[in-house]
Amino acid sequence: MRDVIVIGCGGGGPVVAKELAARGLDVLVLEGGPRFANPEQEWSRLENDANNPTTGYYRVGPSDRERSAYPRALPQDSYVWQVAGVGGTTLHYYGNCPRAPRGVFDGYAGSDAANYDVDHRFPFAYEELLPYYEWVEATLPVQTAAMGTKESIFFRGAEGIGLPVNTAKQPEAPSFRPQENAILQPQGTAGKAEDPRFPDAQGCTFCGHCFQGCSMPRGAPRNLKAKRSTDNSYVPMMLTADAWTGGRPAELIADAFVQKIHTASGSTGVPRASGVTYELPDGTKHREDARIVVLAGGAVESPRLWRNSELPNPNGWVGRGFTDHHLDWVFGVFDEDTGNSKGASSSARADFPGYGGLENGGLPPGLQAFAQTFSDSGISGARRTASPATPAGADTLGRIVGRELLDSLQDVNRILNILVLTDDDVESQNGVSLLQPGLGDTNGTIPKITMRHRRRSARTLRNREFLAAKAVQILRAAGAKSVHRMDWPPLILHSQSTMRMGLSEADSVADAWAQSRAVAGLYIADNSVLANSAGAANPTLTTQAVATRTAERIFTEHFGGDPWVGREEPVCSIDDRVTEAVIARGL
Numbered sequence: 001m002r003d004v005i006v007i008g009c010g011g012g013g014p015v016v017a018k019e020l021a022a023r024g025l026d027v028l029v030l031e032g033g034p035r036f037a038n039p040e041q042e043w044s045r046l047e048n049d050a051n052n053p054t055t056g057y058y059r060v061g062p063s064d065r066e067r068s069a070y071p072r073a074l075p076q077d078s079y080v081w082q083v084a085g086v087g088g089t090t091l092h093y094y095g096n097c098p099r100a101p102r103g104v105f106d107g108y109a110g111s112d113a114a115n116y117d118v119d120h121r122f123p124f125a126y127e128e129l130l131p132y133y134e135w136v137e138a139t140l141p142v143q144t145a146a147m148g149t150k151e152s153i154f155f156r157g158a159e160g161i162g163l164p165v166n167t168a169k170q171p172e173a174p175s176f177r178p179q180e181n182a183i184l185q186p187q188g189t190a191g192k193a194e195d196p197r198f199p200d201a202q203g204c205t206f207c208g209h210c211f212q213g214c215s216m217p218r219g220a221p222r223n224l225k226a227k228r229s230t231d232n233s234y235v236p237m238m239l240t241a242d243a244w245t246g247g248r249p250a251e252l253i254a255d256a257f258v259q260k261i262h263t264a265s266g267s268t269g270v271p272r273a274s275g276v277t278y279e280l281p282d283g284t285k286h287r288e289d290a291r292i293v294v295l296a297g298g299a300v301e302s303p304r305l306w307r308n309s310e311l312p313n314p315n316g317w318v319g320r321g322f323t324d325h326h327l328d329w330v331f332g333v334f335d336e337d338t339g340n341s342k343g344a345s346s347s348a349r350a351d352f353p354g355y356g357g358l359e360n361g362g363l364p365p366g367l368q369a370f371a372q373t374f375s376d377s378g379i380s381g382a383r384r385t386a387s388p389a390t391p392a393g394a395d396t397l398g399r400i401v402g403r404e405l406l407d408s409l410q411d412v413n414r415i416l417n418i419l420v421l422t423d424d425d426v427e428s429q430n431g432v433s434l435l436q437p438g439l440g441d442t443n444g445t446i447p448k449i450t451m452r453h454r455r456r457s458a459r460t461l462r463n464r465e466f467l468a469a470k471a472v473q474i475l476r477a478a479g480a481k482s483v484h485r486m487d488w489p490p491l492i493l494h495s496q497s498t499m500r501m502g503l504s505e506a507d508s509v510a511d512a513w514a515q516s517r518a519v520a521g522l523y524i525a526d527n528s529v530l531a532n533s534a535g536a537a538n539p540t541l542t543t544q545a546v547a548t549r550t551a552e553r554i555f556t557e558h559f560g561g562d563p564w565v566g567r568e569e570p571v572c573s574i575d576d577r578v579t580e581a582v583i584a585r586g587l
C-alpha cells in the first residue's frame with residue numbers, strides 16, 4: 001500500500017507530490033498523457049504539429065498520435081484548451097503568476113467588498129494563503145517578467161488612459177504593471193544569439209513560442225529550461241526529492257489513465273478513498289491502494305472521474321460552478337512594429353479589482369489567425385443585434401473578413417492583442433456532467449461541458465463589457481490605427497472551480513482543507529478546487545499555493561507529521577542540488 005496516490009501531473013498534482021516526497025512519503029503519480037522526456041527532439045515550432053486539438057502533440061489524448069484524442073461533448077460553440085501529459089496544461093501556459101485579489105477570500109471587509117462574488121468566497125482569509133503564495137513563488141521561481149516592444153506599447157496605452165503604475169504584489173486600485181511570471185529572466189546570449197545554447201544562454205531566449213512548450217535554451221538541463229511549467233519545475237523536484245531534502249523520490253507513471261477511484265467503508269460512516277484502477281496503453285488494468293488519494297485531473301476530468309467512479313454527490317455540486325474568466329479578445333492594428341510574435345508571450349497587465357484584468361498576449365501567426373476569427377458575433381456587421389456584447393467603442397465587433405482580415409494578418413508584428421479576463425461568478429448552471437451512459441471512450445463516459453455563454457450573471461456580463469471598453473481605450477491611446485473586438489465564444493483556458501471548496505456545505509464539494517466532504521481521505525489539488533474565479537487572476541499560482549497548503553495538511557493530519565518539517569527554507573527548482581540530480585539521472 002502506498003502512502004499517497006496523485007491522479008494527474010499537470011498544474012496542481014506535482015505540487016502535492018513534491019511537497020510530500022520532500023517529507024519522505026511514498027508517493028505515486030499517475031498521469032494519463034505522455035511524458036515528454038526529450039522536448040528538444042519531440043517538440044517543434046510548427047503550430048499545427050503542436051496545437052492541433054485532434055492530432056497535435058499537445059492535446060487531450062494518449063501519447064500515440066495515431067489514436068484518436070479523447071472526445072468531449074460541447075453543446076455550444078466553444079473550445080476547451082487543455083493538454084494531457086506530464087506538465088498538463090502548464091505546457092501551454094504563459095507562466096503569468098498574479099496572486100488573487102484579497103476580495104475573493106473570506107473575511108475581506110474592504111470598501112469594495114460587495115464588488116466580488118460574495119456568495120462564493122474562499123473559505124479562509126488571504127493572510128492564511130500568503131505564506132503558501134510566497135513558498136510557491138520562491139520554488140518556481142516567480143520574478144518580474146522580462147519585457148519587450150509589445151509591453152512598452154501596452155504601457156504607453158495604459159498611461160494614456162490615466163492608469164497609474166502598480167509596484168506592489170497586490171493591486172488595490174485600477175493600475176498597470178509588468179507581469180509577475182514564472183519564466184527565468186534572460187542572461188548571457190539569450191535573446192541575442194541566433195541559436196542560443198546553454199550555458200552561454202540562460203533563461204528566456206525571447207523565441208516567442210511559450211504556447212508550444214519551452215525547451216529553451218537548447219542544451220539546458222530540464223530544470224533550467226526557461227518556462228516554469230511543472231515539467232520543468234515541480235516534476236524534476238518531485239523525482240529528485242532525496243537529492244535536495246533527503247526525502248524520497250516520487251514515482252511517476254505516464255500514459256496511466258485512472259478510470260476508477262475505489263472506496264472502503266470509513267469509521268464515521270462516510271466512505272474512505274482506498275485506491276485507484278488505471279489503464280496502460282497496452283490495455284492492461286492495474287490496481288494500486290493508498291492511504292490518501294489526491295485528485296488533480298483538471299477542472300473537466302476530475303468531476304468526470306468522480307462521476308464515472310460513482311462516488312457520492314449529496315448536494316449535486318460535483319462538476320457545477322465552472323468559472324473560466326469569460327474571456328474576450330481585443331486587438332489593434334498599428335503602423336509601427338509591435339514585436340507581437342517575440343519574447344515571453346504576455347508580460348504586461350492592467351488590473352481592475354472587482355472587475356478583472358487585461359493582459360497583452362503575443363501570438364505566432366497561426367494562433368493569431370485563430371484568435372481573430374473566433375467569435376460569438378458572427379461576421380462583423382452582419383448580425384450585431386444577436387449578441388449580448390456591444391462593440392465597446394471598437395471599430396468592429398465579430399469576425400473581420402476579406403481585405404480587412406488579410407490586411408491585419410499581413411504582418412503579425414503590427415498587431416497588439418489584449419486578453420480580457422473577467423472576474424466571473426460561480427453559477428450552478430455552468431459545469432461538467434456526463435454524457436449519456438454508454439457514450440464513452442476507454443476511460444468511461446464522456447464529459448459534457450456546459451457554459452451558458454449568453455446567460456452569464458449580470459455582474460459577469462457587466463465586468464466583461466467594462467473591461468472590453470478599457471482594452472479598446474488602451475489600444476487607441478497607444479496609437480492603434482484600428483481596433484477590433486472579437487466577442488469570443490467560451491474559449492476555456494482558465495478552467496476552474498468545478499469541485500469547489502467553500503464555506504457552505506450546500507454548494508461546495510471540498511472543505512477548507514481541500515478534502516472532499518463526501519469521501520474521506522480524498523483531496524482535490526487542481527484548479528477545480530478553487531472556490532471561485534480568483535478575481536480573474538490567472539489561476540495556476542493560486543492552485544499551487546492551495547496545493548502546497550493541502551500537502552502540509554495531509555502530512556500532519558494523516559501521517560503524524562510535524563508542520564514545520566519541510567518548511568524551514570524553500571528550495572528553488574533551479575537549485576544546484578536539483579540540477580545535479582537531474583543531470584546525473586538523465587531526467
Ligand SMILES: Cc1cc2nc3c(=O)[nH]c(=O)nc-3n(C[C@H](O)[C@H](O)[C@H](O)COP(=O)(O)OP(=O)(O)OC[C@H]3O[C@@H](n4cnc5c(N)ncnc54)[C@H](O)[C@@H]3O)c2cc1C
Pocket residue numbers: 007008009010011012013030031032033081082083084085086087088089090091092093094095096097211256257258259296297298299301302305493494495525526527528537538539540541543
Ligand atoms: C494557452 C494557455 C495559456 C495559459 N496561461 C496561463 C498563465 O499564464 N498563467 C496561469 O496561471 N494559467 C495559465 N493557463 C492555465 C493553466 O494552464 C492551468 O491553470 C493549469 O494548467 C491547471 O492545472 P490543473 O492541475 O488544474 O490541470 P492540468 O494542468 O490540465 O492537469 C491535469 C492533468 O491531469 C491528467 N489527468 C486527467 N484525468 C486523469 C486521469 N483520470 N488519470 C490520470 N491523469 C489524468 C491530465 O492528462 C493532465 O495532465 C493557461 C492555459 C492555456 C491553455
